[in-house]
Amino acid sequence: MYQKFYNLNAEPFSLSPDPDFLYLSEVHREGLAHLQFGLIQKKGFIVITGEVGTGKTTLINALLSEIPQDVKTVFISNPKLNRDEFFYLLSRGFKIGNGDNKAKFLINFTEYLEKADQKGENVVLIIDEAHCLPEELLEEIRLLSNLETPHSKLVNIILAGQPEFEKILDHPRFRALKQRITLRHRLDPLDREETGNYVKVRLSRAGAKDTGIFSQKALDAIYRYSGGIPRVINLLADHSMLTGFIKEARTIDDKIIKECASELDLVDASHKDKKTAARSREEINRTGRQYLAKVGILTLVFIAILIIFWFFGLSADERQGLISTLTNMLFSEK
Ligand SMILES: Nc1ncnc2c1ncn2[C@@H]1O[C@H](COP(=O)(O)OP(=O)(O)OP(=O)(O)O)[C@@H](O)[C@H]1O
Ligand SMILES: [Mg+2]
Structure with missing residues (x-):
């Protein structure tokens, strides 16, 4: 709605985890590097955690968008599944038969992994929202990670979830799984400077020639009201641009941000x-x-x-x- 008024050719603050809008803050850069390194080195288990809206799915999408052809990937974004549904999804995803029972699945999958290994291919299972994984699936996933050669893991597993997933892993019941995690990374919220840069990067990806649409005080206010959480920044910035457009304000100041923050029920x-x-x-x-x-x-x-x-x-x-x-x-x- 406001795109024309601010000379943009795309929506700058959409809520979808679009990797084209990725801003690499320090923690996001490190997180992406961990994922890429883990895959290349066949590290086995990699865990990414972060508060709601800090960019876990966006980071996974960024990884997937650059993943080479010879990496075979299955991405499960909703893991609230039972055992059968899980094996069914894996069989469909890796195209290895119908996987209607666990024994068949394991035979097919082991064969598939060995062939992939001989061809030098990498096999990756990515599970988002890992904090929702039922216990029985966590155990199955651990057992899958046992499939290995003497030199490397046959399947890489990336688990991304909210901070409560760390607590789940800390439980003595999951100590065997925890011991297998070779890389762990936590996505923290952005700091004040990164919040400003994040807004500018997203504006420029949306085609803005002038990325100074938000005044410095407005950017400071966005940081205070969002706590540096990207999804909240998007919500607030989008709402503020709409308000700015209605008020015909070419520059968005901190008053507009405060007004929108109060409408969105955000606290300084x-x-x-x-x-x-x-x-x-x-x-x-x-x-x-x-x-x-x-x-x-x-x-x-x-x-x-x-x-x-x-x-x-x-x-x-x-x-x-x-x-x-x-x-x-x-x-x-x-
Ligand atoms: N580094 C980033 N660069 C650009 N946009 C980002 C970044 N991190 C998050 N976002 C944006 O913030 C919003 C939320 O990101 P995302 O859905 O990836 O968060 P999440 O951590 O997966 O949240 P949830 O815990 O709810 O699943 C999206 O609109 C996404 O585009
Ligand atoms: Mg997510």
């Missing part, structure tokens, strides 16, 4: 930090007060027990004497 990270700090101070104070109250009550109970023991340790006469002294002290008129 610097305010969020202050709120979080205040909340944790309050929390610490409350916990401290609760702790002191508990210690006070326990001390009183302890003293009461001591008094009771002492009282019953006295002889009957002494107890009687003590009671009359106390009664006199409390009730005698002055």
Whole structure:
């Protein structure tokens, strides 16, 4: 809608994981290098993790877009499957029979891998959203990675998932799988400078001659509201360009960003930090007060027990004497 107004020939901030718009921040560059290196070296297991919207699928698509012809790949983007469905997908993907049962699949697949190895071909299984993998499939995948020659793995497996996947792998149940991971990489959000560069790169890929459509203050605000998460940057930048177009603003300033961020219900990270700090101070104070109250009550109970023991340790006469002294002290008129 706003493309003509800003002299663009494509949508600059689409939400699809299009590798043509890839911006290689430091972590994305390293991530892509890990994937490429892992494939060439037949490293076996490679794991990429990152928060929602940090670019895992985009990175995989970038890898796939450059993958040589002799690399045979199957990409599973939705791994919420049962065993049979998983083997069926692999059989279809690698074109090795109908894979209607596990035994047949394993025979066909082993043959396929050995032939590929003799021809010098590389076989890759890529699984996105790996945090959704059912446990039984994680175990099957580990067993597939056992297919190897004395020198290298016969199948490379790339698993990409949200940070909870790291926690799953840390579970003692999956220690055998964890030990097989040869490369691990985490995609962190972009920093302030990278956020600005990211916006400019995407604008220029969309055909912008002038990549200064967003003022410096606007880019700073985008960083604060998005926390450097690419998908949120896209959402906010797209919404802001639409608003800018409606207001006929050739340059988008931080006021437009703030207005759009509030419409999208995004919070300024610097305010969020202050709120979080205040909340944790309050929390610490409350916990401290609760702790002191508990210690006070326990001390009183302890003293009461001591008094009771002492009282019953006295002889009957002494107890009687003590009671009359106390009664006199409390009730005698002055
Ligand atoms: N390095 C990058 N360069 C350009 N665009 C990016 C980059 N990283 C992410 N994006 C953009 O951000 C959006 C989200 O990216 P993507 O879908 O790859 O994230 P994800 O980590 O796979 O998220 P999820 O955890 O939800 O699957 C997409 O529009 C994508 O184009
Ligand atoms: Mg994804």
